[in-house]
Amino acid sequence: MKAETVHSTQQMNHPPQVKPFLNPPYHRKKRGRVTGLFFHLMLTAGALLMVFPFFWTITSALKDNSQIFASPPKWIPHPAVWSNFSDSLQAMPFAGAYWNSFYITTVIVVCQLLTASMASYAFAKIRFPGANVLFILFLSTMMIPKQVTMIPVYLIIKNLGWVDSHLALIVPNALLNGFGVFLLRQFIMGIPKELEEAAIIDGASPFRIYWNIILPLIRPALAAFGIFTFLATWNNFLEPLIYLSTPEKFTVPVLLNSFKGLYVTDWSLMMAGTTISVIPVLAVYLIAQKYIIEGITMTGIKG
Amino acid sequence: MVQKQRMFWGYLFIAPQLIGLCVFALLPLLGVVGLSMTEWDGFGKVKFVGWNNFIQQIDNDAFWMALWNTVYYTLMVIPASITLSLLLALALNKVRGKAIYRLFYFMPVVTSSVSIGVIWIWILNGDFGILNQILKQIGIEGPDWLTDTDWVMPSIAMLSVWWGLGYNMVIFLAGLQGISRSYYEAADIDGANALQKFWHITLPLLSPTTFFITIMAVITSFQVFDQAYVMTQGGPAKASYTMVYHIYDQAFVHYQMGASSAAALILFLIILVFTLIQFRMSKRWVHYEG
Numbered sequence: 001m002k003a004e005t006v007h008s009t010q011q012m013n014h015p016p017q018v019k020p021f022l023n024p025p026y027h028r029k030k031r032g033r034v035t036g037l038f039f040h041l042m043l044t045a046g047a048l049l050m051v052f053p054f055f056w057t058i059t060s061a062l063k064d065n066s067q068i069f070a071s072p073p074k075w076i077p078h079p080a081v082w083s084n085f086s087d088s089l090q091a092m093p094f095a096g097a098y099w100n101s102f103y104i105t106t107v108i109v110v111c112q113l114l115t116a117s118m119a120s121y122a123f124a125k126i127r128f129p130g131a132n133v134l135f136i137l138f139l140s141t142m143m144i145p146k147q148v149t150m151i152p153v154y155l156i157i158k159n160l161g162w163v164d165s166h167l168a169l170i171v172p173n174a175l176l177n178g179f180g181v182f183l184l185r186q187f188i189m190g191i192p193k194e195l196e197e198a199a200i201i202d203g204a205s206p207f208r209i210y211w212n213i214i215l216p217l218i219r220p221a222l223a224a225f226g227i228f229t230f231l232a233t234w235n236n237f238l239e240p241l242i243y244l245s246t247p248e249k250f251t252v253p254v255l256l257n258s259f260k261g262l263y264v265t266d267w268s269l270m271m272a273g274t275t276i277s278v279i280p281v282l283a284v285y286l287i288a289q290k291y292i293i294e295g296i297t298m299t300g301i302k303g
Numbered sequence: 304m305v306q307k308q309r310m311f312w313g314y315l316f317i318a319p320q321l322i323g324l325c326v327f328a329l330l331p332l333l334g335v336v337g338l339s340m341t342e343w344d345g346f347g348k349v350k351f352v353g354w355n356n357f358i359q360q361i362d363n364d365a366f367w368m369a370l371w372n373t374v375y376y377t378l379m380v381i382p383a384s385i386t387l388s389l390l391l392a393l394a395l396n397k398v399r400g401k402a403i404y405r406l407f408y409f410m411p412v413v414t415s416s417v418s419i420g421v422i423w424i425w426i427l428n429g430d431f432g433i434l435n436q437i438l439k440q441i442g443i444e445g446p447d448w449l450t451d452t453d454w455v456m457p458s459i460a461m462l463s464v465w466w467g468l469g470y471n472m473v474i475f476l477a478g479l480q481g482i483s484r485s486y487y488e489a490a491d492i493d494g495a496n497a498l499q500k501f502w503h504i505t506l507p508l509l510s511p512t513t514f515f516i517t518i519m520a521v522i523t524s525f526q527v528f529d530q531a532y533v534m535t536q537g538g539p540a541k542a543s544y545t546m547v548y549h550i551y552d553q554a555f556v557h558y559q560m561g562a563s564s565a566a567a568l569i570l571f572l573i574i575l576v577f578t579l580i581q582f583r584m585s586k587r588w589v590h591y592e593g
Contacts, residue, residue, distance in 0.1 A: 039394040046391055047407040050469070054410065056433055057422045073436045115319040128313025129306070134321065141328040143578070145526050147547045148571040151554050151564050152334030153327055155345070175323025206312040235415035237529045238547075242555060253417040257533055260421050267425055274421045278414055285413045289406050292413065293473055300474045300515070 057278065060271035061085065068268050084272035091263070094276050096248055097255040104166055104251065105233045108173045112229050113222055116180035117188075121210045123181065124188035125196065135185075141178040147238070154242060168243040169251075173233060180225055183299060187221040188214060224295035231296070234281070252277050338564035345560050356565035366566060368541050369549035370573075372456055376545065377524040379460035380467075384520060385513070388468050392475035393505075401476070408469035416466075420533030423462045424449065449535055452542035459530050459543055467523075471516050478512030479505070510589040518581055525574050546570045 060068060061084055062077040088094070122128065123135050153172060154163075162168040191214065199209050215222070240254045247258065256277045263269045285292060314321070339357070342350040360366045391408070395401055411419060426432050429447030438445040448458040486504045495503070506513075528547035531537055537544035537552070544552075550570065554563035 036398060039398050043391065043394055043398065043404050047404055050407050050410060050465070053422050053426060053465075056426060060425060069431055071436060072440065073433055111319075115323070119317040119320040122313045122316035126309050126313040126316065128309045131313060134317065134324075137324060137329070138320070141324060143575070144328065144332065144571065145522065145574060147526055147528070147550055148567045149328065149331035149335055150550065151338060151560055151567065152331035154554070155334070155560075156326065156331065158345075172323065172327040175319055176327050177320075178324075178328075181320060206316070210316070231413060237416055237533075238551070241532075242551075253415045256415075256417045256421060260417075260424075260533065267428075267431070270421060271425060274418050278418045278422075281413060281415070282410065285410070286406075289409070290402070293405055293409050296412070296470065297473045297477050300470075300519075301477055301512075 054278065054282070057271050058275050060268060061275045063268050065268070081268065084268050085276065088259070088263075088269050088273040088276060091269070092255055092259045092273065093248060093250075094252075094255065094273070097250050097252045098280070100166065100249060101234055101251040101253075104169055105230055107170055108233050109226050109229050111170075111174035112177055112180055113226055115175060116177050116225070117184050117215065117218065117222065118210065119181045120184035120188055121214050124185045124191075125209075125214075126206060135181075138178045138181050141176070142182065150238070150242070157243065163243055164245050164249065165243075166249065169236075169239055173239075177229070179299075180229070183225055184218060184221055187218045191217055221298070223291065224298040227292055227295035228299045231292075335564045335567055338560055339568050341561045343560045344558040345554075346558075352561065356561045357569070359562060360565050360569060365541065365544065365549060365552075366569075369544050369546045369566075372542070372544055373525055373527060373546045375456055376460050376463075376527055377521060379457060380463050380524050381517065381520050383460070384464045384467055384471055385516060387464065388471035388516075389475050389509075389513070391468070391472045392479055393501075395472065395476055396479045405469075405473060405476075408472055410469065411466045412469045414466075416529035417533050419462065419466055420530050423458075424534050427458055427462075450539050452540055455535055455539065455543045459527075459534065463524075463527070463530060467520070471520070474516055475509070475512060478509050482508045507590045511591060514581075514585050514589045518578060521577055521581065522574055525570065525577070546573075 059075070059077050062080040062082065063074070063084075064081045067074050067077055067081075119138075123131055123138075157163060157168045157172075160167075162171070195213055195217070196209050199213060204212070235253060236251075237253045237257070240251045241257070244250055244254060247255070250258070256273060259273045260270060263273070340351060340353055340355075342352050342356075395404055398404075426434050427448035429435060429445070429450060432445075432448070434448070435445035446454045448454050482505065486508065487500060490500050490504060526547050527545050528551065531543045531545050531548055532551075535543045537548050546566070547570070550563050550567045553559045553566060
């Protein structure tokens, strides 16, 4: 008796239960499949547009003059002219530039990971006097575009005697990152107190807590921030452009820029140089794409 | 820990970043304000000139040219980039194989501005560039993209949209994936159609993401420099001369540190005002859940 009432009220409360009849499931699925196909077409067209410039750069790098100016355009180079690569490697010290970019970026990333995580640990967990004011100062530096303070920073670097030295790029970038401090603090704030308290009772110093407890726990955030910093530093152009004047000291972007200035009409050579600047980065990207994209997304959302 | 210990450890931990903050942010910020009121070539004597540099900027055609080009660029890039990346993210959210699409769309994001610039110089070349070759095949005579004063800024805007599309798309996608399915299920029961669901659920719940992307995009658009420097050196006839280019040009080509600092401060104020306006307006259209 009771069960029957429940059953009937359920039916009463849900008159649209008839709806599946009017809107048969197979209908929905079919429509879903058509829109799905449409989405795939749209996304594929977009993906082709994203990749095409890279394809065109690499194929242009393998052409000789008769092929590069061919009309209608020649899509696949034949014969492929590999000498463009050796020519551009000979024309410009790309290997040296790669080394410069690599070691400058690595030093900056390692220092950033250390100094930013240390500062954010202090801001998140050690209630020291002045912490709030200082943290707000860090936050506000995030809002000042680098170009605004570019001139005084240049003058400071000049006074330190670091113009045309890699120190000009390394030191300011290794020591200050308001965004990093903010980002990592967000993560450290989320670590429950109990985890440190046990260590504090055991008499661990703040440094041991930071090193043995905090750092391992924020590893994903560190990875994301590291990737973000790596890309930003590797691709940085304006600063090396201002500070460096000796070609042997150039980073990859600055070298490619001066290469462009010298060979502006020799398109296949220029494309070979560009390919040399792009391929290693894309190779690393293809290997680590999941981490790179997720890391960048994470810094974007948490920031 | 006692107060004294906390003080010691706290300052020890922030010491490196604090030094960086003082030497490379606070001091330069004071410096740029001070310099903006002087006349100085960076070597000789410093001369105090008060507001003169600001007045000079307002009289300077190059300044207005730079400001207009930057605003024009921003007006082209932001709507196009946000609309396209949102559409792509919506589509991507509905299909299988997200990772492989994401892989392609993100490729330009990891590439340096200089490489991107050189690649597009070749694509956009008026005589031999592939874009005009393709246009010719379908009967359109393409312009000299980078050497025509009317087309140079739209061209740079176009490649910037291409460059940043993948970034905005993955951020939008993450935002979309953060919207609880229960809203859509409730809407299904109420018999809402796809458009209604988009308008009444997706857009409002995505608005914090849209807000974040817009704020970041406005700030970075106002700082546009690399593309213009690499591709056109601000030309032809200063048609792609931007604000940051103006700051760079005055300081490092003409050695007018004071005038350049004044321009830099004006740019900072513009970005600050735009960002504050956006925050103010956000109260009307950004919905935070809960």
